Amino acid sequence: MIDASLLLPNLMAFLAQLTVLLAAGLALPRILGLRLRPRLLFDQCLLGACILLPLIEPWQRPAPLSMPVAVAPRPAASAEQAPPPFDFQPVAFPVLACGFLVRLGWLAAGFIRLSRYRRSAIPLASLPDPVLLAQARTGASARWLVAGAVTGPVTFGFTDPVVLLPPRFHAMDPAAQSAIATHELLHIRRADWFAGVLEELIAAALWFHPLVWWLQQRIRLTREEVVDREAVRLTASVDSYVSALLESASASIPDLAPAPTFFFRRGLARRIRSLYQEVPAMSPVRLFASCSLAVAALAVAVSLTAVRFPLMAAPQLNDRGVARVDDRTRSDLEYQHPVTYPMAARRDHVEGLVTLEAVVNPDGTVADARVIDGPEPLRRAALEAVLQWLFVNEQKVRRTVQTTIDFHLASAPATVSSAARPAFRRIGAIHVSPESGRARQALEARLEPYRDQMASTEIIHEIGRIVQPFGLSVAMATHPQDGDGAVTLEIGPAAAPGSEEPAAATRIRVGGNRQATKLRNKVPPVYPPLARAAAIQGSVQFTVTLAADGSVKGIQLISGHPLLVQAAQEALTQWTYEPTYLNGNPVEVITRVDVNFTLSK
Numbered sequence: 034m035i036d037a038s039l040l041l042p043n044l045m046a047f048l049a050q051l052t053v054l055l056a057a058g059l060a061l062p063r064i065l066g067l068r069l070r071p072r073l074l075f076d077q078c079l080l081g082a083c084i085l086l087p088l089i090e091p092w093q094r095p096a097p098l099s100m101p102v103a104v105a106p107r108p109a110a111s112a113e114q115a116p117p118p119f120d121f122q123p124v125a126f127p128v129l130a131c132g133f134l135v136r137l138g139w140l141a142a143g144f145i146r147l148s149r150y151r152r153s154a155i156p157l158a159s160l161p162d163p164v165l166l167a168q169a170r171t172g173a174s175a176r177w178l179v180a181g182a183v184t185g186p187v188t189f190g191f192t193d194p195v196v197l198l199p200p201r202f203h204a205m206d207p208a209a210q211s212a213i214a215t216h217e218l219l220h221i222r223r224a225d226w227f228a229g230v231l232e233e234l235i236a237a238a239l240w241f242h243p244l245v246w247w248l249q250q251r252i253r254l255t256r257e258e259v260v261d262r263e264a265v266r267l268t269a270s271v272d273s274y275v276s277a278l279l280e281s282a283s284a285s286i287p288d289l290a291p292a293p294t295f296f297f298r299r300g301l302a303r304r305i306r307s308l309y310q311e312v313p314a315m316s317p318v319r320l321f322a323s324c325s326l327a328v329a330a331l332a333v334a335v336s337l338t339a340v341r342f343p344l345m346a347a348p349q350l351n352d353r354g355v356a357r358v359d360d361r362t363r364s365d366l367e368y369q370h371p372v373t374y375p376m377a378a379r380r381d382h383v384e385g386l387v388t389l390e391a392v393v394n395p396d397g398t399v400a401d402a403r404v405i406d407g408p409e410p411l412r413r414a415a416l417e418a419v420l421q422w423l424f425v426n427e428q429k430v431r432r433t434v435q436t437t438i439d440f441h442l443a444s445a446p447a448t449v450s451s452a453a454r455p456a457f458r459r460i461g462a463i464h465v466s467p468e469s470g471r472a473r474q475a476l477e478a479r480l481e482p483y484r485d486q487m488a489s490t491e492i493i494h495e496i497g498r499i500v501q502p503f504g505l506s507v508a509m510a511t512h513p514q515d516g517d518g519a520v521t522l523e524i525g526p527a528a529a530p531g532s533e534e535p536a537a538a539t540r541i542r543v544g545g546n547r548q549a550t551k552l553r554n555k556v557p558p559v560y561p562p563l564a565r566a567a568a569i570q571g572s573v574q575f576t577v578t579l580a581a582d583g584s585v586k587g588i589q590l591i592s593g594h595p596l597l598v599q600a601a602q603e604a605l606t607q608w609t610y611e612p613t614y615l616n617g618n619p620v621e622v623i624t625r626v627d628v629n630f631t632l633s634k
Contacts (some may be wrong), residue, residue, distance in 0.1 A: 136237035
C-alpha cells in the first residue's frame with residue numbers, strides 16, 4: 034500500500050530509476066554491436082521493464098510506528114521557522130493523470146480516424162499481380178481497401194488486418210506496388226499492430242519521462258528497418274524499394290499511430306542508408322554472449338537503482354493489540370502518549386487491566402508513577418506511557434491520580450474510543466487473603482455487594498477505602514480464558530511503596546526544553562536525498578530514554594515524515610547529555626526530542 038504522502042517522493046525515485054535504466058539500455062546495443070533484430074527485441078524488453086520496474090523490485094518499508102491514538106496536541110516551545118516551499122504533493126497525482134489521459138485521448142483519436150477511413154474506403158476490385166505475388170511470398174493476407182483520405186499505405190488490425198491504399202496506388206509501377214504490398218504484409222505477419230498498441234499504452238503511462246519517448250521512437254524506426262531488410266530480401270530489388278520509399282516521401286501522411294505506415298517520416302535517410310550497407314551476421318555464440326551481457330547489465334542497473342533510489346511503502350502499524358485508557362483519565366489528559374502493546378505479551382496472548390497511580394506536578398507533567406496491579410508482561414509498557422502523559426491541572430497543585438489501561442488482543446488498530454468495547458470489566462469474584470486474620474469474614478460480607486459491578490476507577494477506590502484501615506490493598510487479576518471478561522479482586526496486605534516497580538525510582542521525566550540545555554554532543558542528521566528532492570521538511574519527534582551516564586538508551590517515535598525518520602534516529606543515537614542527578618545519584622531520564630529538518634533557501 035502506498036501512503037499519499039509518499040506519492041511525490043516515490044515518483045521522483047521512479048524517475049531516477051528510469052533515467053539510469055534507460056540511459057544504460059539505450060547505450061548497450063551500440064556498445065555491444067547488436068544487429069537490427071536483436072536490437073529491436075532488446076528495446077521492446079527494455080520498454081516493458083520500465084513499466085514493470087515497480088512490480089519486480091522490493092519496496093522499502095519504514096520501521097513500524099507505534100499504535101495511533103487520538104490525542105490533543107502537546108504545547109511546544111515556539112520557534113521561528115522558514116516558510117515552507119510550495120507543496121507539489123497535492124498536484125502530483127492530478128498532473129500524472131491528466132498527462133496519461135491526454136495520451137490516451139490522442140491514441141483514441143487515431144483509432145477513431147482509422148475506423149472512419151475504413152468505413153469510407155472502397156474494396157480493391159481486383160488485386161494486381163504484384164499484390165498477389167507479395168501475398169504468396171510472405172504467406173500473409175489482408176483486406177485491401179482504397180481510401181481517398183490517406184496519401185500512403187496504412188496497415189492496422191490484428192484478427193482481421195486491413196491495408197488502406199491511396200487512390201494513386203493503381204498508377205504506380207508494378208515494382209513499387211510489389212514493394213509496398215510486401216512491406217505491409219510483413220507487418221501483418223509479424224503482428225506489429227499488436228506490439229505497437231502495447232508500446233503506445235506503456236508510453237502513455239510513462240509520458241512524463243522524455244527518454245521513454247526517445248526509446249519508443251527508436252523502436253518504431255528499428256522495426257521499419259527490420260521490415261525493410263526483409264522486404265528487400267523477398268523482392269530482390271533494392272533500387273525499386275528505395276524508389277517506392279522516395280515516392281511515398283513526397284506525400285503528406287497523417288500520423289495514425291499505432292498503425293504502421295510504409296513511409297515512416299523520421300529516419301528516412303537512415304533507412305535508405307541501412308539498405309545499402311552490408312552488415313555481416315553475428316555468429317550464434319557472439320549473439321548469445323552479447324544478449325547475455327545486455328541482460329546482465331540491465332539487471333545490475335535495476336539492482337543499483339533500487340538500492341540507491343528505493344520506492345517507499347507505507348509504514349506498518351502495530352495493529353495486533355489494543356491498549357485503552359479509562360474514560361475518566363482520558364478526559365483529564367492534555368497529551369496522551371501512545372501505549373505500546375509489548376511484542377512478547379502479544380506473542381504469549383497476555384492481556385488484562387493494568388492499574389497505575391501517578392503523581393502529577395502543578396504543570397501537568399508526571400513526576401512519578403507506580404503500578405498497583407496488572408499482568409507482569411504489561412506493567413512496564415503501561416508505566417513508560419504514563420510517565421510521558423501530560424494532565425490538565427487547572428488548580429496548579431501537586432496531586433495523585435489513578436488510571437487503568439486495558440490491554441486487549443485484537444486485529445483492529447488501537448484507539449482510545451470506548452464505543453467499540455466497555456472500558457471496564459465486571460467484578461466476578463472478591464477473594465480476601467487469609468493473612469487478613471479475623472477481619473476476613475467481616476470484609477467478605479461487606480464487599481459481597483460489589484460483585485457483578487463494573488470494575489471502574491470509582492468502585493476500586495471505594496473498595497480501597499474500605500480495606501485500607503485493615504492494612505490491606507486491592508489488586509485485580511484477569512483471566513483471558515474466561516469468555517465473559519470478568520476480573521477477580523484480590524484483597525491482601527499492602528505492599529511497601531515503590532516495591533511494585535523498582536525501575537520507576539531510578540527514572541525521572543524531564544521536559545524537552547530543559548533537558549536540551551544539558552546536551553553535550555549533538556550530531557546533525559544527514560538530509561535524505563529523496564526528502565530533499567521532494568522538498569520535504571519538518572520535525573521528527575521522539576520520546577528518548579537517557580541512561581544514567583547521559584547516553585541515549587531508548588528511542589520511541591512520536592511523529593514525523595517516514596522519509597525523515599531513519600536519518601533522525603541514526604543521528605539521535607549518537608547524542609550525549611550531561612548526567613542528571615537526583616539526591617546525589619545519577620538517574621535515567623525520559624524526555625522528548627525534536628529533530629528538525631529545514632531546507633535552505
